[in-house]
Amino acid sequence: MHDIALDALTTGYRTREGVRVVARNLTETVPPAAVTCLLGPNGAGKSTLLRTIANLQPPISGCTRIDGIPVDKIPPHDLSKLIGIVLTGRGNTSAMKAEELVGLGRTPYTNYWGKLTADDRRIVDEAISQVGADNLRGRLAASLSDGEMQKIMIAKTLAQQTSVIILDEPTAFLDFPGKVELMKLLRRLATDDGKTVFLSTHDLDIALATTDYVWLLDRDGNLETGDVESVGRRGSLDRLFACDGLRYNPSLRHFEINRT
Numbered sequence: 520m521h522d523i524a525l526d527a528l529t530t531g532y533r534t535r536e537g538v539r540v541v542a543r544n545l546t547e548t549v550p551p552a553a554v555t556c557l558l559g560p561n562g563a564g565k566s567t568l569l570r571t572i573a574n575l576q577p578p579i580s581g582c583t584r585i586d587g588i589p590v591d592k593i594p595p596h597d598l599s600k601l602i603g604i605v606l607t608g609r610g611n612t613s614a615m616k617a618e619e620l621v622g623l624g625r626t627p628y629t630n631y632w633g634k635l636t637a638d639d640r641r642i643v644d645e646a647i648s649q650v651g652a653d654n655l656r657g658r659l660a661a662s663l664s665d666g667e668m669q670k671i672m673i674a675k676t677l678a679q680q681t682s683v684i685i686l687d688e689p690t691a692f693l694d695f696p697g698k699v700e701l702m703k704l705l706r707r708l709a710t711d712d713g714k715t716v717f718l719s720t721h722d723l724d725i726a727l728a729t730t731d732y733v734w735l736l737d738r739d740g741n742l743e744t745g746d747v748e749s750v751g752r753r754g755s756l757d758r759l760f761a762c763d764g765l766r767y768n769p770s771l772r773h774f775e776i777n778r779t
């Protein structure tokens with residue numbers, strides 16, 4: 520397990536017009552060997568925060584540290600063995616078969632030519648089976664639906680065998696049973712394999728029923744963290760998401776809709 524800490528982290532973008540700050544001075548630690556969901560309304564900056572933590576974009580100030588070391592000081596090859604990332608985009612993979620795409624997860628461990636060993640292929644097979652995608656192995660990525668591609672990209676990250684997995688909206692394109700199965704898989708990875716799982720999602724009820732901790736990010740860049748029970752009891756979920764006819768029930772850990 521590796522310690523991931525936000526050290527006075529300010530996220531945002533540098534443009535020609537200046538600096539656009541999204542969230543300011545965040546100091547927090549991602550709980551190890553657990554599932555943590557980053558929740559917030561559209562435009563709050565959840566994707567920006569995830570990308571900054573994963574060193575895919577630079578912070579405005581402060582840093583993310585892994586075991587005390589700033590992520591931008593860790594060589595990319597070493598960082599790829601620590602953090603696996605699943606984003607929502609497809610990338611330039613349309614001509615690849617699904618199995619080949621999952622095999623890219625072994626890149627940090629292969630030789631210069633990227634040749635997979637028998638052990639690498641075993642790990643790829645296990646990753647594909649874990650996400651229930653055995654029927655997709657020989658399909659071209661271009662032929663996969665968004666939900667099918669999401670499964671393959673998650674399998675690719677599992678094949679990478681990192682202790683930290685960061686996912687941006689991993690349930691976005693899945694049907695309801697698929698959403699539940701994915702969250703159950705992420706829980707098993709945390710509880711059985713000791714992986715640190717950090718994801719953003721808009722599927723509030725599924726997230727709250729299956730996650731260990733929540734990070735709540737509002738549009739002003741304020742961050743509140745805690746386990747689901749304590750955050751619910753404080754009324755924080757209601758303050759962030761409740762509207763006319765929608766209220767959070769902390770005892771049942773889900774939002775209730777008043778149909779009248």
